[in-house]
Amino acid sequence: MGPDGDLVSARFARGCRCFGAWSGDELAGYGWLSRGPEWIGELELQISPGSGEAYVWNCVTFPAHRRQGVFRTLLISISAQARGEGLARLWVGSIAIPAEKAMGPSGFRPALRLDSTVIRGMRWLKVMRAEGANPSLVQAACKVLSVGRRPLRLGTSLRLSRPRRH
Numbered sequence: 001m002g003p004d005g006d007l008v009s010a011r012f013a014r015g016c017r018c019f020g021a022w023s024g025d026e027l028a029g030y031g032w033l034s035r036g037p038e039w040i041g042e043l044e045l046q047i048s049p050g051s052g053e054a055y056v057w058n059c060v061t062f063p064a065h066r067r068q069g070v071f072r073t074l075l076i077s078i079s080a081q082a083r084g085e086g087l088a089r090l091w092v093g094s095i096a097i098p099a100e101k102a103m104g105p106s107g108f109r110p111a112l113r114l115d116s117t118v119i120r121g122m123r124w125l126k127v128m129r130a131e132g133a134n135p136s137l138v139q140a141a142c143k144v145l146s147v148g149r150r151p152l153r154l155g156t157s158l159r160l161s162r163p164r165r166h
Helices: 002-013 070-084 097-106 135-144
Strands: 017-023 026-034 038-040 045-047 053-061 089-092 112-119 122-129 145-147 155-160
Touching: 002 017, 017 070, 026 070, 038 053, 053 070, 070 089, 070 097, 089 135, 112 135, 122 135, 135 145
Parallel strands: 053 089
Antiparallel strands: 017 026, 026 053, 038 045, 045 145, 112 122, 122 155
């Protein structure tokens, strides 16, 4: 897991699960599933899935397997496992255009669009409703995402950047 390899034990200890995608005997990619709070490092936000919800995160497709449907297959498989365990909703985010193309065919619908930039130690975050998103889904997404202890709001914010590993 590259530079995050030293975090694996801590992730398992807090109840996270890791799913692998295989091509024959070779690991093609992986993704994590959490039912509890997690830090979204790219956005410096916390996500706290509600009861019956979970968060799919840190999905990686290894270079030799990219553009072969690994991410889409991983999302579908994790979703099927989660449904089998009684979970009603999964949250997932993407910052990569090719990955976003796998979301719809995997059963996911966008709720929010976020733009995030760090300039001279300050995090500028723009939160927008995704085009065509159901208002109740947008509200639910803002409720599970937080800045500090405050639920996320639509609009823009500027605050001190506080990166951390998880």
